[in-house]
Amino acid sequence: MTLFLGSLQLGLMYGLLAMGVFISFRILNTPDLTAEGSFTLGVAVSAMVTLAGAPYLGLLAAFLCGMAAGGVTGLLQTKVGIHPILAGILTMSGLYTINLAVMGASSNVSLIGKETLFQQLFAKLAPLPKDIVKLMVGAVLALLVLGLLIWFFKTHLGLCIRATGNNEAMVRSSSINASGMKIMGLAVSNGCIALSGAIVAQYQGYADISSGIGILVVGLASVIIGEAVFGRRSVTLGLVSAIVGSVLYRIIISLALSSNVFPTYFLKLISAVIVAVALSIPTLKGELNKARIRREGRNRA
């Protein structure tokens, strides 16, 4: 049960990451590799501010720092004209040093026994089981950010950002500042990613410089799994499906972990295969449908 609840908790927290990746990957239509750096930045900032005694402020600070990181990638892409993939890589590697600096030149900062927001809530909501409190934190945060993003992408600014992702030439010819929109979009995207790191750091009880390794793959897989379930329709549905995809991804990982059939070193392959199978379901269904229609056509002829 811990594993199932844990997958839900983690899925919701990493759902923020998935929404961030959705914004750059689907709304802005640009591959952004800043995630590995900005996630760790969120982890680091949140841990240090928590150590200073302000866990909630840590979340906000992490979000703002993530926005700044995304802004830098945006500037590199638009103002300096660096290829989007390279711009992300540059920011990501630069952030490595900044993250170490944030953590006081140490690669690991412990939050065990410190006043994280979870510890504070455990005390406040005392009779509730800890797992439920953790789930509530994940759900409240995910829903809050989801609501804000849905609202944001319906405002004038949000609509301009979406338009830039859809058709940059059209946006420019309507004399909207397309570069500014890109920078803003990447800032919001990386803000969400850093916020995800911020809550994960307090959840897992430590910050480590390697926290971000492989995180982009997690985010992308979550977005695509979500799309396999809901299809690609509106931005609102896309954001919702990113969170659902993230939860499903965690459940997949937990299944790979609890299957004792394969040796331990199979973990990555098993999770890759399960994700691939989940993703191929819509296509397979389509093929089956086509085959059925063809068969019926022949029968009629």
Added chain:
Amino acid sequence: MKKLIAILSALILVLSFAVSANAEAAKTYTVGIIQMADNGAFTDMREGYIARMRELGYTEDKMTFDYQNAQGDMSNLASICQAMIDKKVDYVVTIATPPSQAFLNMGSDIPMFFLSVSNPVGAGIITDMAKPDKNATGTSNAIPVEEMFKLSAKLTPNVKTYGLIYCTSEVNSMTTITKAKAYMDANGLKYVEAVVTNSGEVQQAVQSLIGRVDAIFVPNDSVVQTALTVVADAAKEAKIPVYGSSAVMVASGAFATISISDTQIGQMTAEMSNQYLKGTAIADIPAVVVSDFTMVINKTTAEAIGVTIADDILSTAKIIE
């Protein structure tokens, strides 16, 4: 929506199978092992631990090991820890700092034995090494930096400048490097640093040091360790010694080290687990800093770099050909 329900129900079905399959093995001990990544030192510790437990009489019908490896991916650690708690293992063994922190932070009542945590107090998993207070105890293998440099002074007395190669992302190697720098500063030795962030950068790091240093020191760094043959080969060509931090490094071609074998660390931790299983409370099993070291020398490398070793040293050292 139908699709979602179908996928979810399929997942729940598989999950329930997995859970019921685990419920059967009830009479024996189940021990969870959580390893951070695939690296020689961690694997040796794990194998040393398991082998010693088997020797102590916990044979396969009495104790099963549920070994999980995060394969370097920290987002998997939480899931692995939760899986262990779900399976209600009798205790867990964690290898490296992040798994130890991740498991302890879950707040379960399952005891934990940690290995390869260079600074357990700093990592927050114990308050006082002598009095485990968080249901966790284990071994810490801080590298004996001072002994290391004394060995170097004996074997290669002309070395004045050391090259340091390490990865900034590892808390264990950073701890060792800080100590090494302090020692060198206090003893009038010079050093040049070469920092890497992944094992692909090691070759260039070594090349940047060659010609500027008289010897190279590699801390207990799993990133550099995976590329140690690169370091050893370049150093051999330049005829300078490489001092490592584990026997595994010397076996990969480093010149010498003062260390405890990783297998032994695993064995020591196994003895602590045995004490616990025999009825001692975790709080009464102090965490220890491993301090029983042996000298390990690679003879092939010694010949390649033209160092002759005095017989009295040869007789006390463990020699690797």
